[in-house]
Amino acid sequence: MDRQERAQASSVATQSLAAGGAWIVDAATGAARLSAGARRLVGAEAGEPVPDLIACLPLDEASQAEARAAIAAAAAGGADFDLTLHCIEGGEPAALRLSGGAVPDEDGTTRRLAGVICDADEEARLAEEVAARVAHLRSILETAQDGMVVIDAVGVVQSFSRAAERMFGYTAAEAMGRNVKMLMGEADRARHDGHLARYAATRERHIIGVGRIVTGMRKDGSQFPLHLSIGETDVDGRRLFTGFMHDLTEERRSENRTQQLQTELAHISRLSALGEMGSALAHELNQPLAAIGNYITGSRRLLADIPGTGRAVAALEKAAEQVLRAGNIIRRLRDFVSRRASERRVESLAKLVEEASALGLVGVREKRVALQYKLDPEHDAIFVDRIQIEQVLVNLLRNGIDAMETATRRELVISSRLASKGVLEIAVSDSGAGLAPQAMARLFEPFYTTKAAGLGVGLSISRGIVEAHGGDMSAENNADGGATFRFTLPLRSQA
Numbered sequence: 001m002d003r004q005e006r007a008q009a010s011s012v013a014t015q016s017l018a019a020g021g022a023w024i025v026d027a028a029t030g031a032a033r034l035s036a037g038a039r040r041l042v043g044a045e046a047g048e049p050v051p052d053l054i055a056c057l058p059l060d061e062a063s064q065a066e067a068r069a070a071i072a073a074a075a076a077g078g079a080d081f082d083l084t085l086h087c088i089e090g091g092e093p094a095a096l097r098l099s100g101g102a103v104p105d106e107d108g109t110t111r112r113l114a115g116v117i118c119d120a121d122e123e124a125r126l127a128e129e130v131a132a133r134v135a136h137l138r139s140i141l142e143t144a145q146d147g148m149v150v151i152d153a154v155g156v157v158q159s160f161s162r163a164a165e166r167m168f169g170y171t172a173a174e175a176m177g178r179n180v181k182m183l184m185g186e187a188d189r190a191r192h193d194g195h196l197a198r199y200a201a202t203r204e205r206h207i208i209g210v211g212r213i214v215t216g217m218r219k220d221g222s223q224f225p226l227h228l229s230i231g232e233t234d235v236d237g238r239r240l241f242t243g244f245m246h247d248l249t250e251e252r253r254s255e256n257r258t259q260q261l262q263t264e265l266a267h268i269s270r271l272s273a274l275g276e277m278g279s280a281l282a283h284e285l286n287q288p289l290a291a292i293g294n295y296i297t298g299s300r301r302l303l304a305d306i307p308g309t310g311r312a313v314a315a316l317e318k319a320a321e322q323v324l325r326a327g328n329i330i331r332r333l334r335d336f337v338s339r340r341a342s343e344r345r346v347e348s349l350a351k352l353v354e355e356a357s358a359l360g361l362v363g364v365r366e367k368r369v370a371l372q373y374k375l376d377p378e379h380d381a382i383f384v385d386r387i388q389i390e391q392v393l394v395n396l397l398r399n400g401i402d403a404m405e406t407a408t409r410r411e412l413v414i415s416s417r418l419a420s421k422g423v424l425e426i427a428v429s430d431s432g433a434g435l436a437p438q439a440m441a442r443l444f445e446p447f448y449t450t451k452a453a454g455l456g457v458g459l460s461i462s463r464g465i466v467e468a469h470g471g472d473m474s475a476e477n478n479a480d481g482g483a484t485f486r487f488t489l490p491l492r493s494q495a
């Protein structure tokens with residue numbers, strides 16, 4: 001008998017006892033001793049002798065003969081029996097189930113037979129009820145999202161639910177009969193036998209009824225966090241532990257994602273606050289910048305007539321240029337972060353590229369990136385929303401710079417060419433790590449990122465902007481290393 005058959009047989013025996021009772025018959029005399037349940041069934045008072053078991057059963061003639069023959073055969077060394085016997089017409093119960101066999105003594109002789117007698121209909125009803133409960137329990141366990149594993153006192157897996165199969169990648173057949181340690185990460189695996197042994201010895205509860213987060217190991221060796229809670233039961237004197245497991249991988253991932261989003265939102269809201277503060281900021285900064293400009297002009301005049309101050313005058317001229325440049329940067333930044341409705345105009349690509357690279361390269365000068373323009377001067381006028389296309393360019397430039405972080409050659413090239421009538425293609429090419437094959441298909445998905453601090457929205461937003469302009473965007477690896485992102489935009493209408 002395998003484990004499942006034994007379990008079934010034991011549950012049938014339990015039901016037979018619930019619907020009847022046990023009997024022992026003396027092989028020589030036929031006198032019977034009955035348990036309380038069996039006495040109730042045959043209508044014998046406690047203590048009342050039962051000289052002939054078969055005679056006091058309400059059986060019809062054929063069944064009586066069959067029962068006597070089976071008992072006689074078992075007493076003579078024959079096999080165990082399991083009979084369904086018919087009772088006298090109209091009687092109650094309608095059928096009895098009689099099972100049993102010889103109980104040999106130590107010397108091998110048979111002096112006694114023993115077995116179970118029960119109401120066959122009642123037994124069938126109980127069996128049905130148990131089967132229904134088992135099916136119900138099984139359906140709950142199979143549909144539950146959380147995995148369930150039952151182990152015995154030494155850690156051997158007794159049952160493995162459908163969700164556990166999905167969670168760990170083992171089938172129930174593979175997991176059953178093996179030690180539950182195989183589902184654990186290294187640290188827990190080494191300690192588990194000790195935990196079980198200590199619990200058996202001391203009954204001191206650590207995890208039972210409390211639950212905690214542990215590391216699970218899948219069949220493929222990958223590890224994942226899970227919440228484990230354990231219950232304990234005694235079944236027929238056997239101690240069993242049931243572990244309920246909740247996979248935390250998704251929760252951890254979305255926790256991280258939420259945290260990242262919150263950081264990013266905080267950043268975006270700071271940016272938009274900056275946008276709203278833009279004009280005030282520009283005003284505040286423009287005043288001192290204008291004053292500096294004026295002082296520089298004044299100083300230059302003062303120095304103009306003094307011989308030998310040529311170098312100082314040249315330095316002041318340089319300072320004046322820088323003041324102008326600072327003013328321009330502030331103006332661009334203010335435009336870039338300000339919230340505004342989309343507005344398309346005829347713009348110069350060259351100017352747009354220049355402004356975008358000024359913003360895109362902020363803070364990366366020390367990384368010594370060589371930026372090259374190869375723009376088609378014949379086709380410069382595009383019909384676009386300036387800020388939005390600058391945003392696309394800034395995204396592509398920043399991605400290129402990120403990809404070249406560890407490269408020895410750091411070259412960015414922005415080029416343009418006529419793609420078809422009325423359509424300009426712009427390409428941003430880098431000499432970085434290039435696009436990983438698995439990244440190719442997902443580049444433009446929102447929240448796809450391979451960077452620790454990345455948000456993964458840059459490319460999806462950029463493509464959205466380009467598509468809203470009637471263009472499209474694509475990416476490819478360069479033959480000599482690095483990646484190129486291309487997008488198309490409408491040229492100024494020729495009409």
Ligand code: ADP
Nearest residue numbers: 399400403434449450454455456457458459483
């Ligand atoms: P983020 O930059 O926040 O990760 P993006 O949407 O801009 O978000 O980019 C998504 C992913 O595409 C990046 O994480 C990176 O893996 C890949 N990628 C983008 N540009 C390049 C590039 N020039 N070279 C290599 N990989 C790139």
